[in-house]
Amino acid sequence: MDCSRVHETSSYDKCMKEWDRSVLGPQEKEQRARQYPDYCRTIKVQDSHGGVKELVFPKALDLDRPKRARTTFSPEQLYQLEKEFQRNQYLVGKERTELAKQLKLSETQVKVWFQNRRTKYKRDRSRDHESADSKSESLATCNILRLLQNQVPRPTCTSYLPPYPYGYSGFSVS
Secondary structure (H helix, E strand, O other): OOOOOOOOOHHHHHHHHHHHHHHOOHHHHHHHHHHOOOOEEEEEEEOOOOOEEEEEEEOOOOOOOOOOOOOOOOHHHHHHHHHHHHHOOOOOHHHHHHHHHHHOOOHHHHHHHHHHHHHHHHHHHHHHHHHHHHHHHHHHHHHHHHHHHOOOOOHHHHOOOOOOOOOEOOEOOO
């Protein structure tokens, strides 16, 4: 069986060990020990329906270790990072070292900030393109409706369109 990453709390782990002691007999414990490689660790989880599932993940994952605190950047640090990002989206080598020293951050913090900022930039650009595509589709839909209905543009469409300067047969521009 493949080892999967699972988050757990140490108090939950203690409860499950107690559950193991009360539910599993010596033969079942021995059988389970042989079921997975030595580098795997298992915990039992009870779902909302009362079913029990056994989760397996690598022992190398130190899940009892607390997560590192999230870095909080000062407004000045953010200003300088954004300013540098506008100048150059890929900061490497000496430039990154100097910026990290100037801002009193580690190079890793600067590197990760730039990675995250590039991701945000690409996501925002993608969203802007989708919005523009949606407006283009709305514009095309309004033009088709005008042609099909042979009417003057409706107010809902005029917010997207300037009047069409060329006439169609059976359609007059006012």
